[in-house]
Amino acid sequence: MAVATRKTDIGPPNYKQFLPPIIQKNYGKWAYHEIPEPGVMVHVAESGDKLYTVRAGTPRLLAITTIRAFADLADRYCDGYIRWTSRHNVEFLLTDPSKIPALKKDLEELGFPVGGTGNAISSIVHTQGWVHCHSAATDASGVVKSLMDELFPHFVNMDLPAKLRVAFACCLNMCGAVHCSDIAVLGVHTRAPTIDHDELPKVCEVPTLVSSCPTGAIRPATVDGNASVEIEEEQCMYCGNCYTVCPSVKINNAETDGISIWVGGKVSNARSEPKFSKLAIPYLPNNPPRWPEVVEAVVNIVNVYAQNARKHERLGEWIDRIGWPRFFELTGIPFTKYHIDDFKHAGETYKRSVQLKH
Amino acid sequence: MAVATRKTDIGPPNYKQFLPPIIQKNYGKWAYHEIPEPGVMVHVAESGDKLYTVRAGTPRLLAITTIRAFADLADRYCDGYIRWTSRHNVEFLLTDPSKIPALKKDLEELGFPVGGTGNAISSIVHTQGWVHCHSAATDASGVVKSLMDELFPHFVNMDLPAKLRVAFACCLNMCGAVHCSDIAVLGVHTRAPTIDHDELPKVCEVPTLVSSCPTGAIRPATVDGNASVEIEEEQCMYCGNCYTVCPSVKINNAETDGISIWVGGKVSNARSEPKFSKLAIPYLPNNPPRWPEVVEAVVNIVNVYAQNARKHERLGEWIDRIGWPRFFELTGIPFTKYHIDDFKHAGETYKRSVQLKH
Amino acid sequence: MSEKNRATPLLDELEKGPWPSFVKEIKKESERPMVRDLLGLLERSYEEHIGHWKHGGLVGVMGYGGGVIGRYSDLPEEFPEIAEFHTYRVNQPSAWFYTSDALRTLCDIWDRHGSGLTNMHGSTGDIIFLGSKTEALEPCFADLTEAGFDLGGSGSDVRTPSCCVGPARCEWACYDTLEACYDITQTYQDELHRPAFPYKYKFKFAGCPNDCVASIARSDMSVIGTWKDNIQIDQEQVREYAAGGTDIEAEICEMCPTGCITWNGEQLVIDNSECVKCMHCINVMPRALKPGKERGATILIGAKAPIIGGALLSSVFVPFLEMEPPYEDLKELAEAIWDFWGEYGKNRERVGEFIQRVGLGNFLEEIGLDPVPEMVAHPRTNPYIFFDEELEEDEDE
Amino acid sequence: MSEKNRATPLLDELEKGPWPSFVKEIKKESERPMVRDLLGLLERSYEEHIGHWKHGGLVGVMGYGGGVIGRYSDLPEEFPEIAEFHTYRVNQPSAWFYTSDALRTLCDIWDRHGSGLTNMHGSTGDIIFLGSKTEALEPCFADLTEAGFDLGGSGSDVRTPSCCVGPARCEWACYDTLEACYDITQTYQDELHRPAFPYKYKFKFAGCPNDCVASIARSDMSVIGTWKDNIQIDQEQVREYAAGGTDIEAEICEMCPTGCITWNGEQLVIDNSECVKCMHCINVMPRALKPGKERGATILIGAKAPIIGGALLSSVFVPFLEMEPPYEDLKELAEAIWDFWGEYGKNRERVGEFIQRVGLGNFLEEIGLDPVPEMVAHPRTNPYIFFDEELEEDEDE
């Protein structure tokens, strides 16, 4: 095999070469779209041309075997044109609607469900978890799989009041848009790290470690004659930054790591302004392989929302209308002191009016 | 004259002895009220009894001569029963409506206008100013008098979209509810204090002085051999706390003290939740005896509001509806960097959506 | 100085115009040398654009720590009569009701001992006697208390409580504001007169959510009337408002913050489960609508002016409390707060700031109040939760 | 380890159920020893409830500072094949369009050099090649670049920009998101590959306020399409929606955030001067309504996840900017920001946090942008204004 010529700073390939001819022709000249059935969209151009999109869910973690199979399907149905969405669904771009049923069948046989459009639950944006990340308080793919198995009907149907975006992140870094999702599932460490004082002096630099802590909880200390550190537990909020710079400071904890649930965030500017997700459940245990407590909690929230919200009302908009007291009442989730903000701008979240429902 | 017997901790006299018989009878049993004309209210009891109130504006600073005159009027028209309101208007409590015209005439002859009810501008809640307070950046009574002379038609009529509460405070301590008023007029110091280094060591304690500064801008320093202090001007936000504990640190400044204007606050829970006032004009000069720039600015805001707001819409509610960009446009007030918050929770005030009118 | 007629051309400008003039008021008492000096000093401020007062040291009456504000002129030579010019804060009767006799008694006392100038009233609610020499403080106090009046608060104590006119004249009062204000004032005479707190603590009592004493903006403990059950509707009267020109759809239905009112031209229907007791509909149609019958108050804590951390509005502590004498629940709450804040509050730290520093969740735990969602506008958005050791057990219950 | 078939009973549970299984995906590549070790390690995590990875030291390709995330197992003896298990971030084409050929090229390269496992795509938008040994990094990079692909960002650099499908398939795109994303990516290749900033800097391009790339939540510079003129209405189509069952009053008029739409059963009237371009009405009736014709974008700055000061959404910097190649205004703004933040930003301080620290007003002054009221939700409420020396002059203009 010839040695490849190494180049730098060439950037990604120009997208234009990947656009199907119908898109090249109608670029920027689309008139409207419709969603004839779940997972299938038709975009109609001003020219009258029609582009059909078939969207399928994926676990995001894809084997090249699967990607090659997708490539084959693209060749078979869409002259090789394919794309992914911002929520890692795969989309096949067709011009001939008669091919849609066969494509759907092939996809479903391969194990990839068609859906995720309109007022559905689309794929869960998520992160690495135990598959690849060092700070993960839980696994990502396993929780997502467990959730989507139960939420599946909402992926292949469009029966919710509005779009419902679920996101997952395995630690407070929140890779993704967990902080602005209708329902966010977030791995949390709940205890200060433990320190391996024997190993630490050998593998870490104390000053770097001390300065890695955002709350100043880490102080140099001599332990058994070795230069090590100690952690002021009262000051630690379990962010794991210290573990990132020093593997001897262990944030991961099999007993106490777990999962929190957040609700009511959104990103779009439609109707209401973008919103952060707010804490619904501070802690649920890590219970692989199926995380039943987490799945049950999320399904419950989805169901209560689905039964109570008005058409077009996102989860956070529904809660804003009914008020948080009623959200807790309807879902049966207990309200605790953990729900009350005590961080920097905490005072801004207190209820400063008597507009209450009694 | 006999020497009075000194008592302590007796508290105020019991209010019951001051309630007119019609109130004692119908206490807690009022059915409804009406405002037949500006400054006159009738409260109808479930029993059918009618209590008439005539409200008159005062400058709040009252000579005992005036109070005695009010007492005489009370005797003449209301069996001696009289009260003040939470905005220092005086109220005469009548049972016989036929006496109202005469009372009004007497009041107006004494120089006290009847009004302040309903959708009016009531008296300006205000503070001490140069009449009595050491931290005042401007006078209180003079500014209020200058304003009310111009806003007068809105006191004696009820021609505004809603109540419009104007408040005044002479320094950042904001004695009153300036921070939650439709229009707030606030005296501001705009420079760090100057220090009388000769006098300071004689009259002040340096440690007390240093610890009085909320921003830590004051540090001990030796000046010309004397133990004094220096002020880090970049850290000072002109609160005047230091002057309160040490008269040698002079916050008052004839050249640079002035007045700022704030708008859109409210206290009631009606329709919208209570709101803080927001900065409209950061600085206007101190221009006694009539403060024409301040009067003009306030009258302009009142006029623009009166012309544009919907019925029942408080000033802040109107702005919330039209948006701040349009408020600045309609009033012609320039928007500057001073309007952008840079204090503790500043980030919470940035516009974090694309919901904009273009 | 103190000559009879120092010219005050700038102040004289402020005798003109339709609004009653404070300059005229001051001049009404200008037979007193003290008041002539005040006019002189004030004219000077108008000329120079600067105040001429200094903050006082400790002045007051024996046995009390509060009630008098010491004030000194910085031009004592020129204006000797007001070298000392303190104010008395005299505790007003509930809702500022007086008889002409009571007023005359007050005037007579102030005539004997001070400047003859007052503020009716100070922003906290007191009767302000404006301008007294140090030597006059004690005799004036003796006269006042003999006449049945006492001083209000100042310094780090309970401040003079105040209340709206409430049931005395208002059809919307959801509890007896005058009685509650009086009872609390009497119960806490010691706390009011002898500063022992980290900072001031203000009570204000408003009979309904209109909050006519601005309690939510200006008091550490805001007691605001409200109700639990349905708004009382007189449909006949609603129709009369409609007939009389009220645009019920635009003025009522569309302005209801929760949109829970409908009107079909005949009947006004309120979905009371959605109503947030804002008062708007009731305010617009007082003859037709009334608060419900199951009445009480919402207790909120922590309002203050901006110094130093920024202004605060009070926030909900008890969503609904019945307000019957002797107001035991309210007093228990106040005292629990004082205990904790008294011990851990910093000097000059208002309770609203203290709560933010220690965290509302922790604060509630310390004073023994259960967290409820009504206390927050929304739950936290940041993930910085400090978990207790016993977390898992908590969740298991 | 690395034996062919270590039992994975816990993971096997996750092969069941209707949703596609990541375990099945991993197993598809399990002829590779690396992947067998991954399965083993992951099963171990499932047994023990704990992860087994450590953060990497500096690994990467020559001349680049970003694009590779170093990762090491903490059980290297047991799972030697994944003792090193780095990820490549390969810069995706705009809007994730591919041809089957391009996909096969990528698969072939990853087949040769790594685990055969990918993420399509990472949360920032990259093609993620998941699991590579250190020795494979350089040859893989050579293959990738020869095939026309390059690495994306990591560390304190410009991160891989991404964009919504925009004009390629969406009728609402107010500017060309794909071209803007491509142009910016190409212009800033150096900034993308060689970390020189205080921290990461992300660009995201959304064609309209629906923001289908979550740019307002996840990018330091959010470019969100919008328009200035009137929403285009096809009344005929509105009537068809109404006939087809859309409740225009409830679903459109009442849900418009500014209430600026009226419908009389025949005509839909929008008061465009009040419209805040939220997209709702257009979203509900795509055949009837369209954004206006005078199109551009709002530029917002500063979104980020919560570490450390709490999450931020981007905030408005330029209310309306025309978005035509070569995007000079946008680049000028980005570069002015980088200059100031680059000089004064602290290590690991995102630009959104930096702005809050120095104050938005000061920040604007430094980068030479005039303050406009669109930048704030509301003006300040606190009185702590730091006045410049030249205040009076300012006010006089």
Ligand code: SRM
């Ligand atoms: C394909 C994709 C863009 C891309 O470049 O990949 C896309 C495509 C479309 N979006 Fe989106 N959106 C896509 C992610 C998003 C996101 C980002 C996200 O989810 O992380 C958002 C913001 C979500 C949020 O607010 O939290 C988003 C908020 C919207 C909205 C606003 C929904 C709302 O009412 O708040 C619309 C309008 C609508 O659907 O009515 C919309 C509408 C659309 C339309 C109808 C636009 C069009 O005319 O083509 C497209 C089909 C929507 C559908 O799936 O029903 N799209 N859309 C993304 C598909 C993700 C997926 O696979 O599920």
Ligand code: SRM
């Ligand atoms: C007398 C007084 C209470 C007292 O104990 O002294 C009082 C008395 C009444 N208030 Fe008030 N309010 C009084 C201060 C206030 C305040 C406090 C303040 O201004 O500092 C507020 C809060 C203002 C704010 O939100 O910033 C206040 C907010 C209201 C409201 C709500 C207005 C709104 O729409 O936001 C109403 C309802 C209404 O008028 O429709 C109201 C209604 C009333 C009614 C109609 C109640 C009644 O049925 O008797 C009384 C006559 C109102 C009028 O003047 O038109 N009262 N009212 C106070 C008179 C002040 C004055 O002399 O002008």
Ligand code: SRM
């Ligand atoms: C007299 C009065 C203003 C008036 O003209 O009505 C007043 C006057 C002073 N206030 Fe006040 N405050 C007065 C009501 C208020 C109010 C309104 C209220 O109580 O409803 C507030 C806002 C609410 C609050 O408590 O936050 C208020 C917030 C302040 C503050 C800021 C406190 C804070 O926590 O932010 C200070 C500064 C301080 O305490 O050092 C202050 C300090 C002062 C001092 C004692 C100045 C000082 O530092 O020595 C003033 C004495 C002036 C003088 O020459 O007599 N005054 N002060 C009011 C008391 C009269 C009365 O007893 O009825």
Ligand code: SRM
């Ligand atoms: C791979 C990816 C998650 C994924 O599975 O998709 C990821 C993975 C990591 N992120 Fe992230 N982030 C990824 C997108 C994001 C996003 C979303 C985005 O870019 O749209 C965010 C939130 C937006 C933002 O930038 O704030 C994000 C916020 C963070 C943060 C918090 C930054 C902050 O300012 O709050 C960290 C912590 C840090 O930088 O040290 C972080 C750090 C990390 C590190 C490098 C952990 C570390 O400290 O070493 C993770 C490496 C995991 C691994 O094993 O490979 N990651 N990270 C995403 C990048 C893939 C790609 O290039 O396409």
Ligand code: SF4
């Ligand atoms: S969220 Fe945390 S644990 Fe998960 S991939 Fe990002 S940095 Fe790693």
Ligand code: SF4
């Ligand atoms: S987990 Fe975070 S807060 Fe705790 S010690 Fe480590 S760096 Fe500090």
Ligand code: SF4
């Ligand atoms: S506002 Fe300031 S200057 Fe005015 S009375 Fe209060 S403390 Fe004194």
Ligand code: SF4
């Ligand atoms: S005015 Fe306030 S901030 Fe300035 S030095 Fe004095 S105490 Fe400090």
Ligand code: SF4
């Ligand atoms: S607060 Fe309510 S009860 Fe009290 S006077 Fe005002 S309207 Fe009446």
Ligand code: SF4
């Ligand atoms: S009180 Fe307010 S919330 Fe309740 S029905 Fe009336 S207007 Fe609506």
Ligand code: SF4
């Ligand atoms: S952001 Fe707007 S333009 Fe882009 S895909 Fe979504 S709806 Fe279309």
Ligand code: SF4
């Ligand atoms: S885009 Fe939004 S704000 Fe504008 S008219 Fe439509 S719904 Fe109303």
